[in-house]
Amino acid sequence: MQEIKSQKKVRDFHQAKWNEPVIFELHQKGERGVVPPRTEEKIASTIGDGVSKLPGHLKRSRAPELPEISQNRVLRHYLRLSQETLGAAFNVEIGQGTCTMKYSPVVNEKLVASEKLRSLHPKQDEETVQGTLKATYELDLYLREISGMDYFSFQPGSGTQALFMMASMVRAYHEANGEGEQRDEIITTIFSHPSQAATATVKGYKIITLYPDENGFPDLEKLKDAVSERTAGFVVANPEDTGIYNSKIKKFTKVVHDAGGICYYDQANANGLLGITRAKEAGFDMCFFNLHKTFSTPHACGGPGSGAVGVVERLKPYLPKPIIEKHGEKYVLNTNLEHSIGKVRSYYGVAQNIIRAYAWIRALGPDGLKAVSETAVLNNNYLYSKIKEIKGVDVPYAEGGRLEQVRYSWEPLYQDTGITTEDISRRMADFAHQYWTSHHPYVVPQPFTLEPTESYSKEDLDEYIRSLTHISNEAYTSPEVIQSAPHCSSIHKITTDKYFEDPEHWAITWRAYLKKYKNTKEKQT
Template identity: 70%
Template sequence: MSHAPTNKSSGPMQRIRRDHKARNFHQAKWDEPVVFELHRPGERGVIPPGTEAGIASEVGGAASLIPAAMRRTEAPKLPEIGQAKVLRHYLRLSQETLGSDLNVEIGQGTCTMKYIPRINEMLIRTPSMMELHPLQDPYSAQGILEVYHRLDLAVREISGMDAFSFQPSSGTQALLAMASIVRAYHDSRGEGEQRDEIITTIFSHPSQAATAAVKGYKIITLHPDEDGFPDLEKLKDAVSERTAGFVVANPEDTGIYNHRIREFTDVVHAAGGVCFYDQANANGLLGITRAKEAGFDMCFFNLHKTFAAPHMCGGPATGALGVAEPFVQFLPGPLVVHEDGKYALKDQPDASIGKVRSFHGVAQTVLRAYAWIMALGAEGLRDVARIAVLNNNYLYHKILQIRGASAPYIKGRRLEQVRYSWKQLTDETGVTTEDITRRMCDFGLHYWTSHHPYIVPQPFTLEPTESYSKEDLDEYIQALAHISEEAYTNPDIVKTAPHSSTVHRNDESSLDDPAQWCITWRAYLKKTQSK
């Protein structure tokens, strides 16, 4: 199938060659208001029948069954909208959205966007799953508790840890839980006040330093050595009797895998510190290397990334938190156990850091991850890692051939992702990575730049995972190559993008001013009506 334009317009997409793999794309664009602005008093989607007189006389009004202190004094201010209008509104918004079901989603960088098996989506929508309630008697939830227990055993094998909790609702919450366990561990040994420093690296995710800081730790950050790896000698200088722990991602968010990581954990352990591992980037490690053999005391996986559960716009997510035996007593509880032929929720000892969220994590995400692991098996998990690394290094090789693109720090192979740079292209053309982000949308594609701090100048971060074919990767590469050519020959096409997408240029001047933030419609009304 040819992806060349079929119309005779002289727009920017006309420049794509007929043999080009990048697709001609034009997204639907609706001037669609916020759903609250569609409100019309009296409009209804469904009008339920009234309660029959006999039933009402027998049971009374439903509101009377609610304790007085819990009753609303006025109805919630929800939009009143007819069915057809609701349908049009959300379908229009869906047409303005790209995602892994619609495009080659390698541009989400460290978020590990992969194909979600649709049979697993069917599993979580069965009545037995949809009607689960976290407060029901464990005796009536034996099936899902067995899934929790079996997933615990599986990720123990994958990581080498001795117990897992699925309570954290994200990787960042799992990091906070690990920092809390570090504090509880040192407090139990009478060294809590003395050990007040956490060591991390400049390439690691900012949540590592942020969560440790929330727990009151001072942060020491290691920068790379002359080869681009975290500096081992600087670590040796940094550790002391004040070292509480060492937290790192490996591979880090640039795609750099520190092959000497065991030397780092040995140095920290010799100083009395705890080593905890951010394994959000574990997609290239499954079945090949484990946290235990790397010397870590704790680790977490993002089930909503590595184990093929969806991000769902920030949730429901699960940061699977695993620990070695000396730290099991500190895990958030309860934990699922198998005793006397039954599955139960067992409270943790008093040493536990306590709950980090309500109940026991997201059952649907746990089921998806378990089904994915069981479908693949041990060899299948290794294939996931092998293909992810192969795809990434093919992409790495091809992108470095594009004019203006580079990959700073270490040379040679990377693991499952790379943080690239357009610095040369920006210096030579004035086109920035943000410009290219918007231009990619004209091809039905996009990419993520970087989290702060921007260690890599003019960054863009790609992670192809195991889900994408060579043909998919070639389409993405050719789109980038085409935009690079535009930047050098007609940069205004890129700087004025997008031309065929709903994306636009945002005014970000208010992002650092909380007085201008409006997280909810009610907050928006308060702030706009008070002016």
């Protein structure tokens, strides 16, 4: 058979673009897609109409204002929207940076589609959910082995909520030891995620931010100057969000411990560490993993994810209630935690994501988990070696000191052509690529952050590199093509930021939109 060569050009792509109204605008009074069946006489004779016996405070004062629309128009509406959506199943998503976008096995989706799992209720008696409790408990054991921690909680719904939980435990620990008022400072680094400082601030802490040395690494001497009897804790990502890995991290945690502080670890960027390093050996007292990143469950927009938090033995009493324990052959929910911070979220966690992560780990095993990280690091180093050769690209800080991701810079290209990283982001959409710049503050000028993970082949990476190279050439030869992008995508160029900055111009519900629209019309007349 003649060998088929993979395409060497930039991908020819054009996404569907529909001028599609929101579902409420499709409302037509009296249209029906589904007619619910009438209650059977035998049931009605026992419970009545199903509404009249409800307590008054559980009844609606009026029917919900749902759109009335036929079935075929509903189908058409959502299929059109799906054609305007890209994701890991459609395109190469290495450009999402720090969010670790990887392939999630379809078989895991079949597992969580089980009627038994979908029918779970958080207030069921624990006797009736032994299987789910067992899987959750065993996932806890796996994460203990991966991290070196002694107990895990799956209550937080995201990495930021996990950071909030850890900051809450730091405060509870020092208050229990009579040092709550004295220890009022949290130390972090400028290259770590902004949520670290934000969540500690919410807990009332003063934030001390360490800036890097000339190579981009956290400065140990500055940490020594910062710690004192007021130090409550030290929180850091490693690798940090620029991709830099601090191999001397144990010296940092020792400095903080010697001052009486607690060290907690943002492991959102753990995809290059599985089976290679552990939080315990690095000297951390707490850490979290994003199951919706490292362990291949869907992101679900931050809330329905899972920021699994692990702690050492001495911090177990401060965990949010409940934790799952095994008593003989039975799994129980233990709420008897002396210094528990209570809850950071209702109930215990997203069961579907816990099962997905559990299945992913079981399928890979310890050797497979290590191979995940080795492949992710290999992919990143290949990408790094190619992208730094593209005209207009710079790689600030720590030459060669990256693991699973890199925050690159288009600053030279911007100085030469005036093309910004936001311009390139829109142009990349024309080739069906996700592209992420950076969270703020922009510690790297004109940034773009790539994380190839283990999911993508060399051919996938080469396609992404070709697209960036093509756009770099356009910037130097025909910049107007980039400035007017996108041309082939459903997204468009936003010409004003007032809709994001001014509450008078945005609404989070249809009802709020109608109210503002009505007010606008009245002002105009």
